[in-house]
Amino acid sequence: MNIYDISNKTGVSIATVSRVINGSSNVSEKTRAKVLAAIEELGYTPNVFARGLGLNTMKTIGIMCADCSDPYLARAVYYIEQELRKNSYDSLLSCTGYDHDDKEKCMTMLLSKRVDAVILVGSNYIEASEELNKYILTAAKTVPVMLVNGELNAPNVYSTLCDDAAAIYDVTRSFIKSGKKNLVYLYNSLSYSGTRKLNGFRNALKESGIPVQENHICLIDSHGITVQDAKNAIASLVKKGVEFDGVITSDDILAVGVLKYAKEAELSIPDDLFVAGYNNFDISECCEPELTSVDNKLESLCRHCVSTLMSVFADDKTVPKKTVFSAEIIERNTTSFDKK
Amino acid sequence: MNIYDISNKTGVSIATVSRVINGSSNVSEKTRAKVLAAIEELGYTPNVFARGLGLNTMKTIGIMCADCSDPYLARAVYYIEQELRKNSYDSLLSCTGYDHDDKEKCMTMLLSKRVDAVILVGSNYIEASEELNKYILTAAKTVPVMLVNGELNAPNVYSTLCDDAAAIYDVTRSFIKSGKKNLVYLYNSLSYSGTRKLNGFRNALKESGIPVQENHICLIDSHGITVQDAKNAIASLVKKGVEFDGVITSDDILAVGVLKYAKEAELSIPDDLFVAGYNNFDISECCEPELTSVDNKLESLCRHCVSTLMSVFADDKTVPKKTVFSAEIIERNTTSFDKK
DNA sequence: TTGTATGCGTTATCAA
DNA sequence: TTGATAACGCATACAA
Numbered sequence: 036m037n038i039y040d041i042s043n044k045t046g047v048s049i050a051t052v053s054r055v056i057n058g059s060s061n062v063s064e065k066t067r068a069k070v071l072a073a074i075e076e077l078g079y080t081p082n083v084f085a086r087g088l089g090l091n092t093m094k095t096i097g098i099m100c101a102d103c104s105d106p107y108l109a110r111a112v113y114y115i116e117q118e119l120r121k122n123s124y125d126s127l128l129s130c131t132g133y134d135h136d137d138k139e140k141c142m143t144m145l146l147s148k149r150v151d152a153v154i155l156v157g158s159n160y161i162e163a164s165e166e167l168n169k170y171i172l173t174a175a176k177t178v179p180v181m182l183v184n185g186e187l188n189a190p191n192v193y194s195t196l197c198d199d200a201a202a203i204y205d206v207t208r209s210f211i212k213s214g215k216k217n218l219v220y221l222y223n224s225l226s227y228s229g230t231r232k233l234n235g236f237r238n239a240l241k242e243s244g245i246p247v248q249e250n251h252i253c254l255i256d257s258h259g260i261t262v263q264d265a266k267n268a269i270a271s272l273v274k275k276g277v278e279f280d281g282v283i284t285s286d287d288i289l290a291v292g293v294l295k296y297a298k299e300a301e302l303s304i305p306d307d308l309f310v311a312g313y314n315n316f317d318i319s320e321c322c323e324p325e326l327t328s329v330d331n332k333l334e335s336l337c338r339h340c341v342s343t344l345m346s347v348f349a350d351d352k353t354v355p356k357k358t359v360f361s362a363e364i365i366e367r368n369t370t371s372f373d374k375k
Numbered sequence: 376m377n378i379y380d381i382s383n384k385t386g387v388s389i390a391t392v393s394r395v396i397n398g399s400s401n402v403s404e405k406t407r408a409k410v411l412a413a414i415e416e417l418g419y420t421p422n423v424f425a426r427g428l429g430l431n432t433m434k435t436i437g438i439m440c441a442d443c444s445d446p447y448l449a450r451a452v453y454y455i456e457q458e459l460r461k462n463s464y465d466s467l468l469s470c471t472g473y474d475h476d477d478k479e480k481c482m483t484m485l486l487s488k489r490v491d492a493v494i495l496v497g498s499n500y501i502e503a504s505e506e507l508n509k510y511i512l513t514a515a516k517t518v519p520v521m522l523v524n525g526e527l528n529a530p531n532v533y534s535t536l537c538d539d540a541a542a543i544y545d546v547t548r549s550f551i552k553s554g555k556k557n558l559v560y561l562y563n564s565l566s567y568s569g570t571r572k573l574n575g576f577r578n579a580l581k582e583s584g585i586p587v588q589e590n591h592i593c594l595i596d597s598h599g600i601t602v603q604d605a606k607n608a609i610a611s612l613v614k615k616g617v618e619f620d621g622v623i624t625s626d627d628i629l630a631v632g633v634l635k636y637a638k639e640a641e642l643s644i645p646d647d648l649f650v651a652g653y654n655n656f657d658i659s660e661c662c663e664p665e666l667t668s669v670d671n672k673l674e675s676l677c678r679h680c681v682s683t684l685m686s687v688f689a690d691d692k693t694v695p696k697k698t699v700f701s702a703e704i705i706e707r708n709t710t711s712f713d714k715k
Numbered sequence: 716t717t718g719t720a721t722g723c724g725t726t727a728t729c730a731a
Numbered sequence: 732t733t734g735a736t737a738a739c740g741c742a743t744a745c746a747a
Binding site: 104130 | 420421422427428431433435438442443444446449450454457460465466467468469470484486488489601602603628631634638657658660662663
């Protein structure tokens with residue numbers, strides 16, 4: 036079943052059939068109706084491979100994310116896939132894991148599949164070393180590369196991100212203004228965004244005239260982190276003699292671990308201890324007490340990323356290279372901010 | 376850059392280049408080396424569209440899931456994508472939503488993209504009415520259709536699922552054996568699996584000689600359900616005068632809602648009230664007290680589904696049409712089962 | 716408005 | 732072991 040069958044059935048040439056399929060205006064209404072009827076009757080669908088061969092595109096976007104079982108990344112993939120579909124693009128999904136070589140291999144694979152663009156979801160794709168980011172620049176020579184929650188200044192690379200540093204800065208300042216000045220920062224990623232968040236914490240302390248104590252900053256360096264891991268981390272901090280009246284974390288799951296510790300240690304929250312998470316997911320409403328967290332506007336990021344990509348495809352001359360959204364602090368019951 | 380460039384560079388015909396690329400044995404070692412060197416040097420990659428046109432496949436599998444921001448479905452997609460990649464297949468992801476027409480449209484779209492198979496993730500794809508499942512049977516005439524957590528007995532359709540009914544049956548029996556006989560069942564889906572779970576609950580009561588009270592069975596008919604929704608549902612049940620000493624739910628999030636209600640009503644868990652969830656996700660460890668839940672072996676389901684698909688592709692004559700796994704009850708602190 | 720002819724880059728068949 | 736050539740199904744430039 037191909038274009039020739041429609042051609043035979045209707046008595047017009049394949050060129051005309053093709054014109055009807057592609058909505059060309061240079062077809063008489065009568066012919067168009069006849070062709071459309073035949074297509075309907077025979078249930079004909081154009082062969083995408085043949086089309087792809089000629090046009091060198093199959094309207095497919097490669098999506099790379101480290102691990103789409105991570106709720107944050109899963110939601111991002113969800114929004115992106117929806118937006119792409121609205122624009123008639125399909126999504127070729129690749130969960131690359133966190134290993135650099137695997138990411139690079141995956142990129143090569145996607146490019147060999149002739150995707151029209153690649154979207155890198157999550158700040159873990161941007162490394163501190165230029166050398167490690169090279170494969171992204173190389174890819175960008177072939178197709179547009181979109182970064183969600185990451186930033187890289189290079190030709191044909193477009194970044195959409197949330198100002199995580201400012202968000203953590205604001206949270207930290209709120210802690211301090213509310214009288215919690217002995218703060219611990221718990222984080223689990225040295226990614227681009229992870230580093231920026233930490234800087235936000237440091238800056239807030241500095242600007243409040245509070246010295247940054249390095250033993251109050253604790254990295255749990257692992258992916259697929261559990262509540263138990265976080266609980267252990269905070270417990271071991273206490274064992275080392277670190278004292279604190281507030282904990283700020285880079286992820287809700289870490290904050291829940293702190294809550295579990297606090298319950299065991301019979302600390303009263305928020306009286307004895309303020310706790311804040313990041314991402315504002317389900318779990319921040321499941322835990323007890325419910326968690327103050329930061330909503331980093333993931334849906335906006337994703338929508339904007341796709342609409343930017345469409346502008347790039349449309350050869351729009353005024354496409355923003357970098358767009359930054361502001362996060363929003365959602366206060367629940369693990370803090371009691373002093374408002375004034 | 377195409378196969379002719381390699382041909383020119385090496386002085387052999389494109390046929391021979393093609394043979395080298397595809398690992399044909401009928402090539403002299405010397406020629407092979409020469410061609411391989413040229414491919415490497417020029418950085419040549421075969422055009423997948425041309426290849427697809429000839430072979431009528433691009434080694435791509437369509438994955439349909441209602442909503443990959445749902446943690447359960449997200450994890451399923453993750454496992455499936457990984458397994459497919461191991462077998463050199465790519466994943467074309469489509470989040471269809473829960474509307475039947477959208478699902479059908481999406482299926483048509485995937486088939487028009489000439490995917491090699493379609494994997495339907497989640498029990499929501501199987502409807503009670505045969506009419507509504509028709510589009511799946513139609514699709515199965517073109518490509519194999521794999522069901523994860525769903526069942527449909529039809530040619531070229533393969534089902535992999537977990538025995539949810541037995542799991543809920545076992546949980547309910549454990550409640551009863553532990554002295555909790557006045558049970559509420561809270562659920563949020565009338566899908567294939569949702570119905571089966573409910574049957575498990577009913578059967579356990581019947582076999583224990585406990586009459587099934589319909590006002591103890593509560594459906595919250597909505598997707599994207601929140602903890603608050605579940606809390607409200609259980610509260611309104613109480614307002615109606617329903618009394619109970621145990622709540623079994625079809626999803627962890629519902630169970631967390633019950634916990635939130637219990638805290639407010641100052642019920643002691645598990646003394647006054649047993650609660651059990653389903654899915655055994657993060658949130659079952661985040662809530663307080665931590666939730667007894669059912670692990671339904673999602674990873675096994677997904678791995679098995681993909682390996683079955685590979686058998687189908689390999690034209691293996693002994694492919695199982697339906698495979699059922701057993702769930703595992705993970706007891707935490709919202710129950711205190713009597714073991715004997 | 717319509718038709719003819721060509722190219723897109725492979726793989727596979729057949730002949731050498 | 733190798734090469735020439737015909738599909739594969741479509742879009743499009745050009746001709747009519």
